Amino acid sequence: MTLPWEKVESSGPSVVDNVVEGWILAPRYKQTIDWSRINEGYRREDVRRHLGGLPGIVGAKVTNDQNAASMKEFEDFCEENICVRHTDRTETPSEWTLDRPLDLSIPDTRLIKNLNVHKVYELNAVQRRVVPLIREGRSVIVEAPTGIGKTYAFLIPIVERVLAEQAAGNGRNASKPSPYVLVLSSTGRLATQSYNRCNLVLGMREDDRVQPIFEVKIDRLVADHKFTNTECDIAFATMGKLKQMIEDDSLCLDNLRTIIIDEADKMVDCSSFGMDVQWLFEKLKEEVRASLQTCFFSATYLKQQDGEVSQTGVMLNMLADREYSYVHCPRKSGYIKQFVIQIPRPDFSLTNNTWLRKMIEIRKLIDADLAEQNTRKEGPYKQTMIIFCEQVTRVAQVTMALRQMGYNFYPMSRQVLKDQQEIYLNDLAHLRIHGVVSTNVLARGIDVPSIKHTVVMEMSTDLDTYKHRIGRVGRDGSGGKATVFIDSISMTCPRTANTVEMLVDYLMESEEEVPEWLKKWYNERQEMLHEYESQSQRYF
Template identity: 30%
Template sequence: MGYKQATPIQAQAIPFILEDKDLIACAQTGTGKTAAFLVPILSKISVAKFDFTSTLVLVPTRELAKQIDDQVEGLSYFTGATSIAIYGGNNAQNWDQQKKALTSGADIIVATPGRLIAHMQMGYVRLDQLKYLILDEADKMLDMGFMDDLMKIISQLPKERQTLLFSATMPPKIRTFAKQILHEAEEISLSISKPAANIDQQIYLVYDNQKLRVLQHILKDAKVQTMILFTSRKNAVNDIVRSLQKMGFEAEGISSDRTQDEREATLQRFRNKQLQVLVATDVMSRGIDVDNISHVVNFDVPQDAEDYVHRIGRTARAGTNGMAITFVNEQDQERLVKIEKLIERELPKQPLPEGMGEGPAFNPEANRRKGGRGGSSSGGRGGAPAGRSGGSRSGSDSSRTGDRKREGSGSGGDRNRRRDDRPRTERPAGAPTTATAEGAQPRAPRLEGQPQAPRAEGEEIKRKKKRRKKPADRKPAEGGSQPTSGAPAASASSPE
C-alpha cells in the first residue's frame, strides 16, 4: 500500500487499539487517521476469524463511507476480511445489494447513520455480537444532527465492545458525547484545529463581483494541477461551474442535490486528473483523500472556523505542499478574525492583481457595526455568480430547509412591507401621514376610556372584523353547561 513509516496518530493509536482499550483520538486532517484504526482492527479480524459482523464504522457522508470501504478492500487483500458500504442516495438495486450483504454478514460495515437505521428497522441487520465500534469524523456527524441516530444505533449494540472515536476537532460536545459511549478511554490529541505547516495560506479582500476575475487570474498564472473550490451554498455550485467552463477550464461540481452515481462519477474524473477544478460544498471537506491537489480555494468563508481547517486540509496531504486561497468580502471579515484566532496566526492579505480595482479595506469591527451579513454598502454583491457568499454550517449541505431559510432571510424590501403590500418608505416626501390624511384635521389626544377615531377606511373595516370575532358574552343555556353558539368552549369552572 506504500506505507513506509507510521504517522504520529498511527504510532500512538495502534498500540492502544491492539490492547483492546477504548480511545478518543484527535488529529488534524490528512494525518492518516483512517489507517490508524483500520490496520489494527484488520489485524484482530485476521487472527480471530469471526463468522459474524464484528466491526461497525460510522461516518458522516456517502463519499467517506465509499472511500473507507475502498481502503478496507486494499488493506485486507491478504486477510480475507469482507466489508460493505451502506449509504443513501442509491437506486433500488443498490438497496437490494446492501440488504443481501447485511443478511449474509460482512466482517466490517461502513455506514452513514441514517441509511443504517433504515436497514435496521427492516429487522435483518444482526449487530448483537459486534466487537468494535468506530466513529470517524465524529464532530462532523454531531454538526450534521446525527446525535439521535447515533444513540439509537449504539443502544442496540452489545455493551461489551471496544469503541474508538476519531475526530479532527475536539469541541465540548464531543467530550460530552464520548463520556456517554466510551469506557475508561485513552486520549490522543495532536495539533487540534491547526492546518498542516506546509500549506501556503493566502487571503484576498474582495467584493463579490471581483471574485471570478481574481479566480481567473489565479488559474491562469499559478501552476494549478488540480483545485477544489469550496462554496457554502449548494445552489451556487452550478453557477460557478458554468462561469469556469466559459473561461475554458475543465470544471464540474458536487453537492447533495446530485445523485450518488453522479457524485461518484465526478469524483472519479477528478481523481483521474480529467478535471482541473472541482466545485464542491462542505460535503467534500471531510476525510476525502485525493492525491496531489495543488490548490484549495474558499469562494466564501465558512461559517465555522473549524470547517476552514478541514477545507484547506484537502491539499498538502501526506507531507506534500499546497496552497489555500480564501476570498473575503466585507461581511465575512469577522469570520476571518475567528479563523485567525483558532489557528493562532494572522494570515497574509494579498494585493489584488493589476486591473482588478481596489477591494474592501480590512476593518471587521466597522463592518460588524454596519450590520454584519445583512448587506453590502459596496454594491459588490450583484456580480457574484453565486448570488450571495453567505455561509452555512458544513452539514447544511445535507439540509434543503437551511437553504430555503437563507434564501428567504435576505435584507430585501419584503420585510419592510405592510400587509397591504405598501412599503413603509413608499410615501413621497411632503405627503400627509396616515394620522393626518388628506383633508382631515390632526387627531386630538386620546383620553383614557375614549374610543379612538379610525385612521382610514381600511382600518375601520379591520376593527369591525376584530369585534365580530370576539365571543359574545352569553350565558349557558338553562339546564346545561353546553355553551351557546359563539361562546367559548371552556366551561365556567375553567381556570381561565
C-alpha cells in the same frame, strides 16, 4: 392612406364590442412520445457502467525527493509534539508505541505486502500510537490534522481484530449479517472511501503483487447499495442506512466488538447525527455495551477553556466508566499556505458587483496556477483545484462561467448523481480535469492526492468547516495552498463577522500572514467588543 403626421378629425370615442368565438381547444399532436416505453434509468446505468471501468483512487503518497523532504519534516514535527494521555495511568508502556518499519510493527506479512504495494512502507507518529491502543481493546479519542493518515490508524488494527476473532473460534450463530466491527461515517462518500481503502489493505484488487486476505468479509451500508445477505465482519455505514437496517431487523449487532466513529465531531453533535448515534448505542444489548470498544477520530473537536476536548453527552454515554486514551497531534504551521483576498464593497456599476469581482479573482488564481505549472487550460494538468461555494445554485453558476471561459471544471453538489460525482472525483485524481466547484459534499475526509489548491469563494459560518475545506490539500504532509475570499457582507453581518474574527485568530495561530486591512478591521472590532464589555459591567 392617412399618414401619421396628418391631422384627422375625431369622430368620438371608439367602441369595442366583445366577440366570443367559442372555447379555445388544445392542440392535438400526432406521433407523440410514449414516455412509458422510454428507459429513464439508462443515464444512471450508463454512468454506473462507466464508473465500474475506471481505476481506483490511491491516497496521497511521496512521489519525489521534494515531497519526501517535506514529509520527513512533517513527520519529525508530529513525533516531537504528539501527546498521549490515559485515564488510568500516567505513563505509556513501551509496548504501546510501535516501530516505524511495517515488518517490525505488523505481524501479518499479507498486510505488509498489500500496504507496500500502495507505497506505505512505515507507520507515522499518529499510527504508531493509535494502532497498539486499539489492539489492546482500549477506547480512544484521536485528534489529528486532516490528511495525516487516520484511516490506516484504525483499518490495520480492526482487520487484525477480525483475524484474531476468527482464529479464536468465536463463531457467530446468526441468520443475518452480524459484523464484529462497525465504521460509522457522516456521508456515503466517506463510508465508500474507507471501504475502498480497506479493500486495498485486504488486497482485494487485480494485481499480482498483492496477497488477498479472503477471510475478512467487508461491505457497505450506504444508500443505493444492496447490503450483503451473508457474513460480514466489518461494515462501513452511514447512520441513515444503518438505522433502516436495524428497524427492518436485517442486521444483528450481538457480536459487535468495536465501533469506529469517523468525523466524530459531527457524528456526536446532537444538532447533526448525535441523537441517531445515541439511539444506536441504546439498541445494543447490555452485555455488548459493557465490553464495546469505542474509537473517535476527527481533526476538530469542541474545546473547553483549558484546551481539553469537550465531550458531548453521546461520548460520555459511550465511554461510560471505562478507561480510554486521548491522542492529540497538533497542526504544523506553514505546510498549508493560507491567503486572504479582499472583495471590495460593490457600487452601482454593473461591472463591480461582488459576484463579478470574485469571478475575476478566481480566473487570476487559475491562470497563475497554470503559469506556475507551465500548463495550459486544455491540459494536460499537473495539479488540480477545488472551489468551495455555499449554495447549489452558486456551484452551477461558477461552473458554467468557468466552462464558458474554457476552463475544465465540473460541478459537485447534491444535484449531481452520486455515481457521476464518483466519476468526477476519479477524473480529478487522475488529472483528467483541472478542478471541481463544490458545496460541502467534498469538505470532509476526501483524499485526492492531486488537489494542491482550495479556494473558499464563500465563507461558511462555521470555522471548523473552513479547516476541513483547506484540509483537502496537504494530504500526508505533502503541502498545498488555500485562498479565502472575504467580502464586505462577511465583515458586517454579525454571524459571519464572528467567523471572520475566528479566522484571523486561526491565521495568527498558524503563523500565516494577515493582510493589513484585515488586521485593522480585527483591531477595531476587538476595541469595540472591549468597550461594550466595559459598559455592560458598568450597568450590571
